[in-house]
Amino acid sequence: MSARMSPREAVLNRVRAATGNAAPAAESYAQLPRNYIRRGTLDAEERVQLMIERLREYDAEVVECAPGELPAAIAAQLARSGRHRFVAPAGLPSEWLAEGFEWKVDRQLEAAEIEQTEGVVTAAFCGVANSGTIVLHHSPPEGRRILTLLPDWHLCTLRASQVVETFPEYFSRCEQAPALVTWISGPSATADIEMTRIKGVHGPRFLVVILVRDRS
Amino acid sequence: MSHAAAARAVLDPAHAPPFPKAALPVLRNPQLRKNVAHAIDVIQSKRARLVAEKTDWQELRASASAIRAHVLDHLAEYLEQFEARCTAAGGKVHWARDGAEANRLVAGILRDEGVNQAIKIKTMTSAETQMNPALEAAGISVFETDLAEIILQLGEDEPSHIVVPALHVNRAQVREIFSRRMEIPDLKDDPQVLTAAARHYLRQKFLTVPAAISGANFFIAETGAVAIVESEGNGRMCLTLPRVMVTLAGIEKVLPRFADLEVMLQLLARSATGERMNPYTSLWTGVTAGDGPQSFHVVLLDNGRSEILKRKTERQTLKCIRCAACMNACPVYRQTGGHAYGSVYPGPIGAIFTPQLMRLEHAQSLPYASSLCAACYEVCPVKINIPEVLLELRARVTDRERRSFGKFFDPLYWGLRVANLLFSRAWLFTAAQRLGRIGLRFFTRRDGWIHSLPSVGARWTMTRDLRGMPSQSFRQWWDTRPKEGR
Numbered sequence: 049m050s051a052r053m054s055p056r057e058a059v060l061n062r063v064r065a066a067t068g069n070a071a072p073a074a075e076s077y078a079q080l081p082r083n084y085i086r087r088g089t090l091d092a093e094e095r096v097q098l099m100i101e102r103l104r105e106y107d108a109e110v111v112e113c114a115p116g117e118l119p120a121a122i123a124a125q126l127a128r129s130g131r132h133r134f135v136a137p138a139g140l141p142s143e144w145l146a147e148g149f150e151w152k153v154d155r156q157l158e159a160a161e162i163e164q165t166e167g168v169v170t171a172a173f174c175g176v177a178n179s180g181t182i183v184l185h186h187s188p189p190e191g192r193r194i195l196t197l198l199p200d201w202h203l204c205t206l207r208a209s210q211v212v213e214t215f216p217e218y219f220s221r222c223e224q225a226p227a228l229v230t231w232i233s234g235p236s237a238t239a240d241i242e243m244t245r246i247k248g249v250h251g252p253r254f255l256v257v258i259l260v261r262d263r264s
Numbered sequence: 265m266s267h268a269a270a271a272r273a274v275l276d277p278a279h280a281p282p283f284p285k286a287a288l289p290v291l292r293n294p295q296l297r298k299n300v301a302h303a304i305d306v307i308q309s310k311r312a313r314l315v316a317e318k319t320d321w322q323e324l325r326a327s328a329s330a331i332r333a334h335v336l337d338h339l340a341e342y343l344e345q346f347e348a349r350c351t352a353a354g355g356k357v358h359w360a361r362d363g364a365e366a367n368r369l370v371a372g373i374l375r376d377e378g379v380n381q382a383i384k385i386k387t388m389t390s391a392e393t394q395m396n397p398a399l400e401a402a403g404i405s406v407f408e409t410d411l412a413e414i415i416l417q418l419g420e421d422e423p424s425h426i427v428v429p430a431l432h433v434n435r436a437q438v439r440e441i442f443s444r445r446m447e448i449p450d451l452k453d454d455p456q457v458l459t460a461a462a463r464h465y466l467r468q469k470f471l472t473v474p475a476a477i478s479g480a481n482f483f484i485a486e487t488g489a490v491a492i493v494e495s496e497g498n499g500r501m502c503l504t505l506p507r508v509m510v511t512l513a514g515i516e517k518v519l520p521r522f523a524d525l526e527v528m529l530q531l532l533a534r535s536a537t538g539e540r541m542n543p544y545t546s547l548w549t550g551v552t553a554g555d556g557p558q559s560f561h562v563v564l565l566d567n568g569r570s571e572i573l574k575r576k577t578e579r580q581t582l583k584c585i586r587c588a589a590c591m592n593a594c595p596v597y598r599q600t601g602g603h604a605y606g607s608v609y610p611g612p613i614g615a616i617f618t619p620q621l622m623r624l625e626h627a628q629s630l631p632y633a634s635s636l637c638a639a640c641y642e643v644c645p646v647k648i649n650i651p652e653v654l655l656e657l658r659a660r661v662t663d664r665e666r667r668s669f670g671k672f673f674d675p676l677y678w679g680l681r682v683a684n685l686l687f688s689r690a691w692l693f694t695a696a697q698r699l700g701r702i703g704l705r706f707f708t709r710r711d712g713w714i715h716s717l718p719s720v721g722a723r724w725t726m727t728r729d730l731r732g733m734p735s736q737s738f739r740q741w742w743d744t745r746p747k748e749g750r
Contacts, residue, residue, distance in 0.1 A: 242434055
């Protein structure tokens with residue numbers, strides 16, 4: 049009989065026969081134990097300090113600025129990087145595109161064109177202080193996934209009000225499950241050779257975070 | 265092609281020698297043992313520090329274990345849900361009963377897309393199905409992109425660990441392989457330089473190869489999304505740049521909801537590499553217009569998993585999230601490294617997973633490749649009771665042997681039959697003790713120890729001494745002791 053069954057039917061039938069479980073999953077799902085820490089205990093200032101500390105442990109560079117100073121802070125970091133050709137997501141605020149640099153704005157740029165740029169500037173969805181993780185949901189100001197991948201240098205802006213302490217707090221901020229996510233915890237790295245951590249294998253080798261001190 | 269030949273020779277459980285035999289060359293190779301011990305010491309100390317700082321570690325483990333067990337109990341429902349959501353999001357879901365079917369499916373998908381080259385993210389599942397040789401045979405060139413996998417592919421070697429597959433190779437050996445295969449004569453053995461060489465070697469491949477093959481860390485039933493956890497960014501390259509993408513993973517890799525990642529991601533990186541979080545985790549849902557591959561396929565692989573699901577004790581094997589904490593903690597793995605297990609899944613999890621995938625027809629020695637110390641159970645982030653499964657599998661191996669004709673040729677069988685007889689009759693037992701005492705007297709030195717025995721006994725005395733038999737047994741003493749009036 050299995051010869052005439054499609055692989056799909058065959059696998060699902062075997063699984064059903066093995067588990068012999070007809071009860072819908074939803075009920076027992078609701079009963080699953082969840083006694084881990086969901087909410088953090090730090091105040092707003094401590095939370096931001098922890099985020100900065102964790103990012104620096106990953107060898108990311110962090111600078112802080114007031115909301116009004118953001119365009120100037122971006123320009124200063126671009127200049128410091130010693131690079132000239134940058135790519136920007138289509139939805140990046142235009143005042144972030146500092147003058148004096150060559151900008152390519154991503155309107156479905158080819159990979160080869162992005163590859164020729166030296167850096168990228170994006171916004172972020174959220175920051176998780178406990179693990180120093182920057183979360184991108186790839187909305188227009190965060191850019192397509194390829195933008196934060198090919199250039200060697202990534203400048204990311206993060207507002208203090210976007211920083212949460214724990215991972216569960218980030219998940220409760222997602223009103224609906226996002227279709228695309230990249231969780232970034234420090235620059236690309238490997239420890240495949242003798243467990244020595246080496247920065248920058250394929251992703252950006254340099255991660256710079258501008259932390260905007262808005263009210264949180 | 266030599267890679268394919270090596271794969272069949274070394275890591276196919278159907279042809280691998282039994283564990284005690286396969287472990288010998290490693291035990292005699294001090295360089296290999298040093299490489300393995302060094303890497304494991306580094307991971308272990310980092311892991312211990314980061315787990316200690318997590319005050320809710322045990323609560324996270326309890327949740328992760330319950331979520332994974334719940335998924336397995338309702339696997340069919342979650343698989344159908346995943347399939348429906350992934351399809352609605354523009355993905356195409358395929359099913360494979362076994363490894364050969366999965367390989368044919370992937371080759372077919374790539375052929376239909378008119379593709380003869382593919383880049384790969386490290387996937388244990390494709391190593392399980394021996395996909396690379398199968399694709400090469402179908403005329404598709406495959407390029408591994410994980411640094412460790414490049415080291416292995418170019419060095420015609422096999423993985424020895426599921427998270428750090430080349431942990432048995434040191435920097436001088438990597439230098440030699442890269443220098444020869446990438447034709448860079450004056451390469452230095454600095455990991456920084458070697459990593460840069462790999463980056464340069466792969467960049468053009470990422471930009472030009474039209475298809476990618478990946479595994480999956482998690483499928484999300486609620487949304488049809490796929491998640492991949494990595495460090496280097498080669499994974500992101502593979503899921504972003506090519507126009508065709510194929511993901512192959514076992515049917516057990518499902519999670520009910522997106523938010524369940526809040527548990528798994530907190531546990532996985534700490535357990536696997538001793539980091540608070542791995543550098544990159546990616547999640548995508550079907551096809552997104554204008555971002556990433558526009559043709560996306562998922563192959564859901566059974567290959568013996570539904571068989572494992574049948575047995576209550578063994579079912580927990582499928583809770584595994586492939587963090588490798590068990591092998592890093594294992595005193596046996598530390599001595600033998602991964603190749604001795606003769607499977608792409610080494611260490612304690614391999615010792616229970618591989619024989620079950622083989623339906624116990626091969627790899628019967630693996631359930632014995634353990635001291636049952638339970639260090640693996642203690643570190644497992646999803647609380648798989650590996651010793652319990654090991655014992656269950658030992659019992660099943662023994663049951664099979666009991667029913668086989670070959671047992672009559674096994675000296676152990678006869679030894680145990682004789683022991684059975686002796687232990688069941690008191691007079692025979694006493695007589696045997698007497699005989700033993702007389703016999704052993706010839707070998708007992710003046711210090712009361714036996715230092716060497718002939719024949720089978722030598723297996724013991726080769727590495728340790730044996731206390732000589734006392735002049736009186738306990739029962740003799742009991743019968744002849746001065747009885748106090750009571």
